[in-house]
Amino acid sequence: xxxxxxxxxxxxxxxxxxxxxxxxxxxxxxxxxxxxxxxxxxxxxxxxxxxxxxxxxxxxxxxxxxxxxxxxxxxxxxxxxxxxxxxxxxxxxxxxxxxxxxxxxxxxxxxxxxxxxxxxxxxxxx
Amino acid sequence: xxxxxxxxxxxxxxxxxxxxxxxxxxxxxxxxxxxxxxxxxxxxxxxxxxxxxxxxxxxxxxxxxxxxxxxxxxxxxxxxxxxxxxxxxxxxxxxxxxxxxxxxxxxxxxxxxxxxxxxxxxxxxx
Numbered sequence: 001x002x003x004x005x006x007x008x009x010x011x012x013x014x015x016x017x018x019x020x021x022x023x024x025x026x027x028x029x030x031x032x033x034x035x036x037x038x039x040x041x042x043x044x045x046x047x048x049x050x051x052x053x054x055x056x057x058x059x060x061x062x063x064x065x066x067x068x069x070x071x072x073x074x075x076x077x078x079x080x081x082x083x084x085x086x087x088x089x090x091x092x093x094x095x096x097x098x099x100x101x102x103x104x105x106x107x108x109x110x111x112x113x114x115x116x117x118x119x120x121x122x123x124x125x126x
Numbered sequence: 127x128x129x130x131x132x133x134x135x136x137x138x139x140x141x142x143x144x145x146x147x148x149x150x151x152x153x154x155x156x157x158x159x160x161x162x163x164x165x166x167x168x169x170x171x172x173x174x175x176x177x178x179x180x181x182x183x184x185x186x187x188x189x190x191x192x193x194x195x196x197x198x199x200x201x202x203x204x205x206x207x208x209x210x211x212x213x214x215x216x217x218x219x220x221x222x223x224x225x226x227x228x229x230x231x232x233x234x235x236x237x238x239x240x241x242x243x244x245x246x247x248x249x250x251x252x
Binding site for chain 2: 009010011012013014016017019020037044070097098099100103104125
């Protein structure tokens with residue numbers, strides 16, 4: 001299983017992007033997409049601890065790709081990754097354009113592509 | 127008044143991004159943000175005719191900046207702009223990263239920046 005984690009100040013943005021990726025990746029794909037937008041009170045803002053819990057719970061994912069929106073959403077990713085015990089299989093793409101790169105990674109991952117192939121595909125956004 | 131128009135297959139994404147920009151741009155700003163995501167039935171997809179209506183109705187905006195997400199959202203922008211009678215003050219940034227560039231344009235525009243200043247600020251994403 002491949003994991004894609006979407007981080008933004010806005011839960012609407014990450015929920016919408018999750019729907020978009022899941023619709024394009026299709027049923028029966030080897031992909032799980034997690035929406036980690038907003039604070040735990042549902043407000044605009046970031047929540048590194050919820051992100052950490054999400055990452056820790058994704059034990060069935062061989063590789064996890066993390067994408068983030070503007071501003072401190074990127075800092076939330078850094079904080080969570082610093083606190084994560086086993087982060088070797090977690091790849092931080094929070095400097096990449098959120099919608100475009102997560103969408104591309106999702107479609108590419110759903111075809112069974114390797115980490116190297118996905119990373120190469122994402123270089124167009126770097 | 128400056129207009130920012132957000133286009134995506136997903137209404138959740140454009141609604142969330144509108145909220146994010148409005149929160150950061152603050153009250154009393156000279157900025158209006160329009161969310162044009164999804165189809166007119168509320169499904170995932172694009173809707174060039176609704177976008178055209180939105181642009182035509184923004185008669186109080188001296189400059190309008192259009193941002194779009196992946197895939198045919200960009201084509202919806204092209205279609206709407208081709209059909210728009212007076213498109214000289216409408217600036218197409220649909221090739222730019224949706225969240226990051228619209229957010230940056232919104233913050234920059236809310237300070238009273240000119241088209242040239244906003245365009246220059248957005249070059250970091252080109």
